[in-house]
Amino acid sequence: MIDLAQVSYGYGAGTLLNDMTLQVQPGSFHFLTGPSGAGKTTFLKLCYGELVPSQGAISLFDCDTRQMTRDEVAMMRRRVGVVHQDCQFLDHLSVAENIALPLTVSGRAINDPQELNELLAWVGLTHQADARPPELSGGERQRAALARAVVMSPDVILADEPTGNVDWEMSLRLLTLLVELNKLGKTVVIATHDMNLIRQAKAQVQARVLRLSGGQLHTAGADL
């Protein structure tokens, strides 16, 4: 589903990520951890084609991200739900409209308003459905971002610190949502610093833990 073959990447002259090889299998659940600045966000950007490798190759749904046509990029964007660390919203639209936006822009109507309501309930935002994004707390914004990432029912969910701003109870709820999506066959990759979240997830799902440090990608030990 996502194949990295000897991938390196650097923003300037230096190399941030070095010689990474990894296969993310369909239906798998991965955590990506590592110190601040190790390159987790950069890694995710490479995975969804926002950045292309300086060396090596990444294929996403069997397409080389360096050679994707515009149609392939558009198709890929529908199949990959991304939760960005700095979630951005359109402030003149309501929270519910923002969450439904990927459907609207792809020309798909909301088939069943109940589905959107269920999603809002899942992320605990029913009471904020008609609010504007600037009225949300940091944690509520993250929950809205997660809902927006999954509204298209993507095959892959890439989440960058999706629980960074929420309390433990809400972290568990969001984790449960991601685990359930994984049980439905979705591939999930979560970048996080939260080791407790990883331990909790490992009780619920077979998750592989990857660690970025010193520019290298490692498989973390079984003690996590």
Ligand SMILES: Nc1ncnc2c1ncn2[C@@H]1O[C@H](COP(=O)(O)OP(=O)(O)OP(=O)(O)O)[C@@H](O)[C@H]1O
């Ligand atoms: N657009 C950019 N241009 C230049 N350098 C960048 C850019 N984006 C990130 N970097 C640098 O690349 C390094 C890795 O950043 P990245 O955001 O990928 O790390 P991270 O592991 O996600 O960090 P954190 O856990 O703090 O979010 C950092 O030193 C950062 O300053």
